[in-house]
Amino acid sequence: MEALAVVGLVRNIVQFVDFSAKLISKSTELYESSEGALQENIDTETATNHLILLNSNLKDAATSTGDRVLETLCQSCIAAAKELLAALDKIKSKGENGRRESMRKALLSVWNKKDIEKLERRLAKIKEELNLHIVVDIRKQVSQFKLEQSRSLEDLSQTAKEIIDAIVQKQDVFREDHCEIIQRGLPNAAEAVFNSFERQHDPQCLPNTRVDILNEIREWADERHERHIFWLSGFAGTGKSTIARTIAREYYEQERLGASFFFSRGGGDVGHARKFVSSIALQLAYKSSFLRSCVCKAIEEHSGITSQALRDQWNQLVLRPLSKLNNTTYPSPLILVVDALDECDGDDDVKRILQLFSEAGSLKTVQLRIFVTSRPEIPIRHGFYHVPGAKHQDYILHNISPSIVDHDITIYFEYNFRIIRQERSLAGDWPGQQDIKCLVRNAGGLFIWAATAYRYISDGRYPARRLSTILQEGGSFTAPEKQLNKIYITVLKGSIDQDDDDQEAEELYDMLKVILGSLVILYSSLSTVSLAGLLHIPEVEVYQTLERLHAILDVPREQGGSVRLHHPSFRDFLLDKQRCSDENFWVDEKKAHGTLANNCIQFMSGKLRKDICGLHAPGALAKELKRDRIELYLPAELQYACQYWVQHFQKSEARLHDNGQIHIFLRQHLLHWFETLSLIGKISDGVTMVGTLESMLTVSGSINILCSSDLRLM
Numbered sequence: 124m125e126a127l128a129v130v131g132l133v134r135n136i137v138q139f140v141d142f143s144a145k146l147i148s149k150s151t152e153l154y155e156s157s158e159g160a161l162q163e164n165i166d167t168e169t170a171t172n173h174l175i176l177l178n179s180n181l182k183d184a185a186t187s188t189g190d191r192v193l194e195t196l197c198q199s200c201i202a203a204a205k206e207l208l209a210a211l212d213k214i215k216s217k218g219e220n221g222r223r224e225s226m227r228k229a230l231l232s233v234w235n236k237k238d239i240e241k242l243e244r245r246l247a248k249i250k251e252e253l254n255l256h257i258v259v260d261i262r263k264q265v266s267q268f269k270l271e272q273s274r275s276l277e278d279l280s281q282t283a284k285e286i287i288d289a290i291v292q293k294q295d296v297f298r299e300d301h302c303e304i305i306q307r308g309l310p311n312a313a314e315a316v317f318n319s320f321e322r323q324h325d326p327q328c329l330p331n332t333r334v335d336i337l338n339e340i341r342e343w344a345d346e347r348h349e350r351h352i353f354w355l356s357g358f359a360g361t362g363k364s365t366i367a368r369t370i371a372r373e374y375y376e377q378e379r380l381g382a383s384f385f386f387s388r389g390g391g392d393v394g395h396a397r398k399f400v401s402s403i404a405l406q407l408a409y410k411s412s413f414l415r416s417c418v419c420k421a422i423e424e425h426s427g428i429t430s431q432a433l434r435d436q437w438n439q440l441v442l443r444p445l446s447k448l449n450n451t452t453y454p455s456p457l458i459l460v461v462d463a464l465d466e467c468d469g470d471d472d473v474k475r476i477l478q479l480f481s482e483a484g485s486l487k488t489v490q491l492r493i494f495v496t497s498r499p500e501i502p503i504r505h506g507f508y509h510v511p512g513a514k515h516q517d518y519i520l521h522n523i524s525p526s527i528v529d530h531d532i533t534i535y536f537e538y539n540f541r542i543i544r545q546e547r548s549l550a551g552d553w554p555g556q557q558d559i560k561c562l563v564r565n566a567g568g569l570f571i572w573a574a575t576a577y578r579y580i581s582d583g584r585y586p587a588r589r590l591s592t593i594l595q596e597g598g599s600f601t602a603p604e605k606q607l608n609k610i611y612i613t614v615l616k617g618s619i620d621q622d623d624d625d626q627e628a629e630e631l632y633d634m635l636k637v638i639l640g641s642l643v644i645l646y647s648s649l650s651t652v653s654l655a656g657l658l659h660i661p662e663v664e665v666y667q668t669l670e671r672l673h674a675i676l677d678v679p680r681e682q683g684g685s686v687r688l689h690h691p692s693f694r695d696f697l698l699d700k701q702r703c704s705d706e707n708f709w710v711d712e713k714k715a716h717g718t719l720a721n722n723c724i725q726f727m728s729g730k731l732r733k734d735i736c737g738l739h740a741p742g743a744l745a746k747e748l749k750r751d752r753i754e755l756y757l758p759a760e761l762q763y764a765c766q767y768w769v770q771h772f773q774k775s776e777a778r779l780h781d782n783g784q785i786h787i788f789l790r791q792h793l794l795h796w797f798e799t800l801s802l803i804g805k806i807s808d809g810v811t812m813v814g815t816l817e818s819m820l821t822v823s824g825s826i827n828i829l830c831s832s833d834l835r836l837m
Contacts, residue, residue, distance in 0.1 A: 131184055132181075132184040132185075132190075132193050132194075132197060133193065133253065135177070135180045135181050135184055135197075136181070136193070136196055136197060136200055136249065136250075136253055137250065137253070138177060138180075139177045139178070139180075139181060139200045139203075139204065140200065140246050140249055140250045142173065142174070142177060143174070143203060143204070143207060143242075143246055144243065144246050144247075146170060146174075146207070146226050146227075147207075147226065147227050147230060147239055147242060147243060148227060148243075167211055167214050167215050167226075167229065168215070170211060170226060171208065171211045171212075171215070174204060174207055174208055174211070175208065177204065178200075178201060178204040178205075178208070181197050181200050181201050181204070182201060184197065185197045185198065185201070192252075192256045193253075193256065196249055196252060196253055196256075199245070199249050200249060203242060203245060203246065203249075206242065207242075210230055210233050210234055213233040214229050214230070214232065214233055217232065217233075227239065308419075308422040308429070309401040309402070309404055309405045309408075309418075309422070309429060309440070310392075310397070310398045310401045310402075310429055311392075311398060311401065311402050311405050312384070312391075312392035312393050312398040312399070312402045313392075314385075314387075314390060314391070314392065314393050315383070315384040315385055315386075315392070315393045315398075315399075315402050316382075316383050316384070316385070316402075316406065317367070317368050317371035317372065317375070317383040317385055317460060317462075318371075318372070318375065321685065321687075322368075322385065324677075325364070325365075325368055326365055326368070326574075327365060327368050327369040327372060328362075328365055328366060328369040329531075329534055329535060329538055331534060332530075332531040332534050332535065333362070333365075333366060333369070333531060335523075335527070336355075336366065336518060336520070336523070337366065337369065337370070339518065340353060340355075340366075340370055340494065340518075341373075343492070343516055344370075344374065344456060344458055344492050344494070345455065345456070347456075347490065349484065349513055349514060350513065350514060350515055350516045351456075351483055351484045351490065351491060351492055351493060351514060351515075352480050352481070352483075352492075352493045352495060352510065352514055352515035352516070353492070353493070353494045353495065353515070353516045353517075353518070354495050354496075354497070354507060354515055354516070354517045354518070355367075355494070355495070355496045355497075355518050355520060356496070356497055356498065356499040356503075356517065356518070356519055356520065357496075357498065357499070357519065357520025357521045358498060358499075358520075358521045358569075358603070359498060359569075359571065359607075359690070359691065359692040359695065360569035360570060360571030360572060360603075360607060360690060360692050361520045361521050361568065361569060361570060361571075362520065362570040362571075363462070363463070363496040363497070363520060364385070364462050364463060364496065365570065366496070366520075367385070367460055367462035367463075367494065367496050368385075368462075370458070370460060370494055371383045371458075371460040374458040374460075379453075379455055379456070379457060379458055380457075380458050380460065381403075381406065381407055381410060381457040381458060381459050381491065382402070382403045382406035382407055382459050382460075383406070383459070383460040383461070383462075384399060384402055384403060384460075384461050384462070385460075385461075385462040385463060386461070386462065386463040386464060386465075386466040386467045387463065387466050387691070388466040388467075388468065388691060388694070389643070389644065389645050389646060389647070389648070389688075389694070390466075390647065390648060390687075391646060391647030391648065392647075394466065394467070394468055394646060394647075395467060395468040395469060395472070396433060396467055396468075396469060396472035396473075396475075396476060399433070399467075399476065400429075400433055400436035400437050400440055400441060400479075401429045401436065401440065403440075403441055403459065404418055404436075404440035404441055404444075405418075407441065407444065407445070408444075411452070413447075413448070413452075414444050414445070414448070417443070417444035417447055418440060418444050421439045421440055421443065421444065422440075425439050428440065430807070433472065433475050433476065433479065434475065434478075434479060437479040437482075442482065442483065442485070442486065445457075445486055445489055445491060446486055446487070446488065446489075448488050448489045449488055450487075450488040450489070452488075452489065453489050453490075455490075456489075456490035456491065456492040457489060457490065457491050457492065458492050458494060459491060459492065459493045459494065460494045461476075461493065461494070461495045461496070462495075462496045463496060463497060463691075464476065464477075464495055464496070464497040464503060465497040465498045465500045465502075465503060466691060470502040473502045473503060473506060474502055474505065474506040474509075476506075477495075477503070477506035477507060477509075477510060478506070478509065478510075480493045480495070480510070481509075481510045481511070481514055481515075484514050499519070521568065525568060528568045529563050529564075529566075529568070531570075532563050532566050532568075532570065532573050533559060533560075533563050535570070535573050535574075535577075536559050536562055536563065536573060536577065537559065539577045539581070540553070540554060540559070540577075542581075543580065543581050543586055546581075547586055549586070549587070553587070554587070554590055558590065558594065561594055562576060562593070562594070565593075565594075565606055566603075566606070567602070567603030567606050568603055569603050569606070569607060571607065571689075571690045571692055572603070572606055572607050572610055574689065574690075575607075575610050575611070575614065575674050575675060575689070575690075576593050576610060576674075578673055578674035578675075578689070579593065579610070579613070579614050579617070579674035580593065582671075582673045582674055583617075589617075592613060592617070593610065593613065596609050596610070596612075596613045604702070607692060607696070608696060608702050608703070608704075611675065611693060611696050611697075611703075612703075612704075612705055612708070614672065614674045614675050615635070615672075615675075615705075615708050616705075617671065618635070618668075618671035618672050619631055619632070619635075631668070632707045632708075634660070634664065634668055635668055635707075635708070636707070636708065636710060637658060637660075637718070638654070638658065638660070638665060638668055638669065639697060639708070639710065640697075640710040640711075640714075640715035640718070641654065641657075641658060641715065641718075641719055642654070642676070642686060642688070643688065643693070643694040643697050643698065643710065643715075644710075644712065644715050644716055644719065644771075644774070645719075645763075645767075646763075646766075646767045646770060646771075647763060647766070647767070648685035648686060648687050649685060649686065649759060649760065649763060650679070650682070650683050650684055650685055650686065650759065651665045651666045651669065651678065651686060652682060652683065652759075652760075653758065653759040653760035653763065654686065654760070656726065656758070656760040657719075657722055657723065657726055657760040657763065657764065658722055659722065659725075659726075666678075669686065674689075675688070675689055675690075675693050676688060676689065677689055697709070697710050698710055698712050712774070713774065713775050713776055714775070716771045716772070716774035716775040717771075717772075717775030717777055719771045720768055720771035720772040720775055720777075721784070722764075723763075723764035723767065723768035723771060724764075724768055724784055724785065724788050726760065726761065726764050727761065727764050727765060727768065727788065727792060727796065728788055728791070728792060730761050731761075731765075731792045731795035731796060731799060732795055733794075733795060733798075735756050735757065735795065735798065735799060735802075736752045736753065736756045736757065736802060737752065737756070738752075753802065753803070757799060757802065757803060761799070762799075762803050765796060765799050765800055765803070765805070766800070766803075766805055766808055769812035769815050769816060770812075770815075772785070772819075773815055773819060778819075779816065779819055779820045785816075796809070797809055
């Protein structure tokens with residue numbers, strides 16, 4: 124089978140289906156003319172000529188591939204074209220050849236509604252079966268026998284290239300339009316928005332707290348001036364994210380929030396910058412139909428824009444569309460909220476993002492205000508050094524007067540203790556002003572300490588006992604970070620049952636270290652079910668281990684919900700031997716990555732196989748495949764292992780060797796791994812991971828394997 128002929132036929136089928144679907148659609152969206160230009164309406168003659176051209180292309184390519192499935196789909200298109208052309212001839216014979224806002228209305232004069240709906244379903248079926256056929260055909264690119272016979276990692280190099288090139292070449296023929304262009308053309312970090320489902324329980328500022336800083340941010344956001352960036356910096360736990368959520372919510376309700384992106388290390392797509400610009404562009408695109416059309420045009424004109432440099436993405440997908448708005452569309456500044464920029468992986472990316480923010484001041488017809496929060500870490504401080512002072516306004520959260528912070532933390536405790544009293548039927552004066560003052564003093568200005576203390580107290584069977592434990596552990600006043608360390612140790616020790624004998628306690632300590640060590644280094648959050656599968660630990664044991672840690676972990680009670688850290692400072696604490704002084708809890712980061720990498724490889728080796736989703740007989744719609752088959756055959760833990768095992772292995776700083784665990788895995792499952800990545804839409808990650816392995820590999824003193832330096836995806 125000639126590869127170019129196959130790709131050509133696939134492209135012809137897609138072009139015909141897309142044009143025909145647009146032609147009979149209810150919408151008045153843009154149609155493509157025979158010259159390839161886009162226009163808002165179309166005359167019957169132009170539609171006929173373009174349909175004849177597409178039909179001719181199909182007939183020319185129909186028997187040139189030797190692929191029976193493709194040729195059958197092609198014949199289905201030719202039959203549909205014949206019906207459409209006959210209908211258009213009837214319309215012309217009635218003298219209705221003028222330009223139309225909707226060809227569907229004209230077709231209703233010669234067809235009934237059911238005929239049109241039936242054709243729509245046929246066209247959708249053709250495209251879905253084509254998509255499924257491409258996925259199935261991936262397995263035919265390279266024989267499994269060839270993989271199994273490779274004697275060294277170096278032998279897999281050309282094989283890996285051939286598979287990825289074949290997948291990419293076929294997938295590249297699909298082009299969607301309008302909303303589909305936005306959805307498919309812009310990789311989106313769904314959990315990044317401030318009001319995502321996963322963040323719905325995250326707190327906002329209570330009434331009468333953070334009054335001065337919130338007012339200062341509002342004044343900056345509402346007035347016209349050149350300081351288009353507001354940088355709110357502060358130490359861990361000082362309440363930056365809560366303020367960011369509050370601001371995002373206020374301007375969302377005023378319909379002035381352009382976009383939001385809340386970074387979170389270890390949160391998958393929200394832990395790095397790869398989907399940052401595209402996610403911002405996606406949110407902006409849904410602000411108005413005009414912005415949507417501008418973003419769509421940018422995607423069409425700049426092929427592969429989302430795989431290009433951040434600067435190019437920012438210019439084409441954000442600044443240029445915004446620059447085309449007139450000054451009456453958004454008379455008030457549009458707000459962009461970016462939280463926890465320090466949680467973005469890659470110092471260079473962080474600096475680049477700040478440079479891009481600086482350039483947003485060049486917009487003339489619309490004012491873009493960018494609200495940024497972060498810890499005052501070196502990459503961010505250096506990044507702001509290169510932003511002219513006139514362009515940004517700074518606010519250092521941990522420099523607020525202690526009396527003001529203590530006042531706000533007092534309100535926090537009083538509000539939440541009122542809830543505990545009501546739920547547990549405690550005395551109306553519990554816990555008393557003196558105890559609250561002690562808690563506020565121990566918090567040392569850290570809202571995360573206060574939040575952890577509250578969760579620890581409220582989660583226990585006897586809140587008063589837990590309050591007493593917190594007060595005793597607090598002791599004399601120490602530095603805020605040390606107070607935070609103490610409360611984390613208190614919570615961890617409290618999860619160990621004092622009635623356990625020494626052996627049981629030791630086993631629980633070991634399990635706690637394995638589970639927590641994995642949680643804090645995950646690149647994307649997992650449920651207790653998925654975590655148990657990946658770690659080869661019974662699910663009930665994972666859940667029972669974590670159920671006493673609600674003060675520091677969000678452990679959903681419903682099955683499938685992801686376990687999340689309440690605050691990134693717990694990760695910092697657990698991985699820092701100086702801060703986590705108890706050896707029972709301290710996590711050796713390299714060792715933890717190595718353990719998780721091994722678990723991922725073992726899990727994949729036991730699960731991956733040829734045709735893992737049973738696609739040997741395409742027929743179901745792709746959306747049904749995703750809902751039923753993907754979740755059934757590719758559970759979250761398997762998807763995680765396929766996406767991140769290389770990163771974990773790299774972080775472990777272990778070495779690659781011929782006939783080692785990784786070589787054996789690749790020799791047996793390389794094709795299965797690529798097929799799975801393709802099914803979950805992550806084949807581009809496969810290219811990156813192969814390159815990472817190549818850079819790590821040492822064979823006879825030289826580094827050069829698995830994929831060549833000129834391997835490119837899109």
